[in-house]
Amino acid sequence: MTRTLIAGGTVVNATGSSKADVLIDGETIAAVLAPGSTLLGFDVAAHVDRVIDAAGKYVIPGGVDAHTHMEMPFGGTFASDTFETGTRAAAWGGTTTIVDFVVQYPHERVLDRFAAWHEKADGSCAIDYGFHQILSDIQPESLTAMDELIAEGVTSFKLFMAYKGVFLSDDGQILRAFQKGASNGALMMMHAENGSVIDVLVEQAVAAGNTAPLHHGLTRPWQTEEEATHRAIMIADLTGAPLYIVHVSAKQAVEQIAAARDRGSNVFGETCPQYLYLSVEEQLGAPGFEGAKWVCSTPLRSRAEGHQDHMWQALRTNDLQMVSTDHCPFCMKGQKDLGLGDFSKIPNGIGSVEHRMDLLYQGVVEGRISLERWVEVTATTPARMFGMYGRKGVLQPGADGDVVVYDPKGRTSIGIGKTHHMNMDYSAWEGREIDGHVDTVLSRGKVIVDGGAYLGAKGDGVYVKRGLSQYLV
Numbered sequence: 474m475t476r477t478l479i480a481g482g483t484v485v486n487a488t489g490s491s492k493a494d495v496l497i498d499g500e501t502i503a504a505v506l507a508p509g510s511t512l513l514g515f516d517v518a519a520h521v522d523r524v525i526d527a528a529g530k531y532v533i534p535g536g537v538d539a540h541t542h543m544e545m546p547f548g549g550t551f552a553s554d555t556f557e558t559g560t561r562a563a564a565w566g567g568t569t570t571i572v573d574f575v576v577q578y579p580h581e582r583v584l585d586r587f588a589a590w591h592e593k594a595d596g597s598c599a600i601d602y603g604f605h606q607i608l609s610d611i612q613p614e615s616l617t618a619m620d621e622l623i624a625e626g627v628t629s630f631k632l633f634m635a636y637k638g639v640f641l642s643d644d645g646q647i648l649r650a651f652q653k654g655a656s657n658g659a660l661m662m663m664h665a666e667n668g669s670v671i672d673v674l675v676e677q678a679v680a681a682g683n684t685a686p687l688h689h690g691l692t693r694p695w696q697t698e699e700e701a702t703h704r705a706i707m708i709a710d711l712t713g714a715p716l717y718i719v720h721v722s723a724k725q726a727v728e729q730i731a732a733a734r735d736r737g738s739n740v741f742g743e744t745c746p747q748y749l750y751l752s753v754e755e756q757l758g759a760p761g762f763e764g765a766k767w768v769c770s771t772p773l774r775s776r777a778e779g780h781q782d783h784m785w786q787a788l789r790t791n792d793l794q795m796v797s798t799d800h801c802p803f804c805m806k807g808q809k810d811l812g813l814g815d816f817s818k819i820p821n822g823i824g825s826v827e828h829r830m831d832l833l834y835q836g837v838v839e840g841r842i843s844l845e846r847w848v849e850v851t852a853t854t855p856a857r858m859f860g861m862y863g864r865k866g867v868l869q870p871g872a873d874g875d876v877v878v879y880d881p882k883g884r885t886s887i888g889i890g891k892t893h894h895m896n897m898d899y900s901a902w903e904g905r906e907i908d909g910h911v912d913t914v915l916s917r918g919k920v921i922v923d924g925g926a927y928l929g930a931k932g933d934g935v936y937v938k939r940g941l942s943q944y945l946v
């Protein structure tokens with residue numbers, strides 16, 4: 474068993490930062506020590522196999538990205554990252570755990586889909602992984618499967634209020650699933666957009682010849698997100714189910730979540746880097762077909778309306794609890810271009826799994842969130858929210874040795890041919906110059922990224938059997 478000491482850095486947990494050394498014994502953190510400590514009279518540094526010098530750097534828990542779609546069958550194609558390529562890219566960016574969505578389409582058996590996801594992911598991942606389950610049509614079998622999946626470590630279930638005939642559950646189906654969640658402790662997740670309204674707006678736009686990517690955003694106005702968020706909260710309220718709203722992009726949706734929380738409800742929300750930085754005006758409205766690069770749902774919002782600033786504020790005040798990527802990459806050639814001449818055929822999704830830690834660190838640099846809040850929203854809360862805390866999301870004795878050495882004085886240039894390891898033919902973040910750099914990444918004690926080299930291997934990652942959410946009272 475390898476013993477590693479990460480020495481001389483500033484250890485940052487959600488609860489505070491201090492100069493400390495981190496001792497990893499095998500796969501697990503054995504101790505967080507005062508710098509240069511002795512243990513039982515022994516000089517620790519002299520009794521380990523490897524010392525990683527972290528002087529002048531932050532030592533943080535590995536990132537936990539709780540919303541990814543590797544190899545997802547969607548929009549007439551498949552998300553372009555496999556579990557192998559996507560998790561390797563995640564590792565490059567300091568993320569050491571993902572939670573991916575098992576997809577169930579109407580008439581499919583939920584447990585068959587769960588088995589299929591294991592088949593795809595097991596032995597392929599570079600980092601540890603867990604699963605959520607997507608439920609589309611809520612068959613009686615789906616409800617019993619929820620109990621069985623909880624025993625398998627799948628303790629959160631995503632439903633959709635949009636994508637009719639593909640994913641959409643009607644309000645009665647949502648009610649049934651939420652009733653089940655209220656009784657078995659599952660965390661219910663919601664894609665909150667009013668799909669019926671959006672479908673008519675899309676049909677009208679295309680009929681009027683408004684077919685450019687910009688119209689993806691214009692046909693999914695914030696009212697459709699606010700309304701669906703409110704409706705989901707009300708159904709959760711009447712069933713008692715805890716509710717987690719995914720990929721929140723509209724400030725009005727945040728206000729619905731905040732109001733529910735102020736009433737004492739177990740309602741939570743995540744946002745994603747694209748909703749903190751990108752906009753309808755600058756990205757979706759780019760000339761020609763360029764805007765397709767940023768077609769995702771919920772859509773990017775207007776900067777003039779102030780949604781992006783509101784997301785940062787909500788992260789700071791805990792109206793939103795965490796940041797995931799909703800990593801769902803598609804190439805421009807052969808995938809996004811399915812929607813040339815009709816924006817509604819552009820596969821929905823953006824790839825960011827590699828850049829979440831860096832992009833959120835800019836919030837620290839710009840004074841929008843504290844250093845500790847950075848760790849909290851990218852690692853600690855995702856771990857707590859989804860039943861992995863203690864093992865993931867914190868640097869403490871007994872936790873997995875998932876550690877990132879982050880250099881605040883380093884620089885990261887994002888773009889194709891630079892720091893791009895995702896299986897996409899473009900970067901949604903092309904040309905961004907980032908303050909900070911992921912220097913070294915350890916996954917359960919193994920160094921998988923160091924000094925610009927990838928040292929991990931396919932299959933390093935193991936399945937994480939999650940417990941119930943630890944964020945609930």
Ligand code: URP
Pocket residue numbers: 542664720768769770771799801821822823
């Ligand atoms: O556009 C998106 N978000 N694609 C992935 C599927 C989803 O709704 O999360």
Ligand code: ZN
Pocket residue numbers: 664719720770771
């Ligand atoms: Zn969604």
Ligand code: ZN
Pocket residue numbers: 540541542799800801
């Ligand atoms: Zn998603």
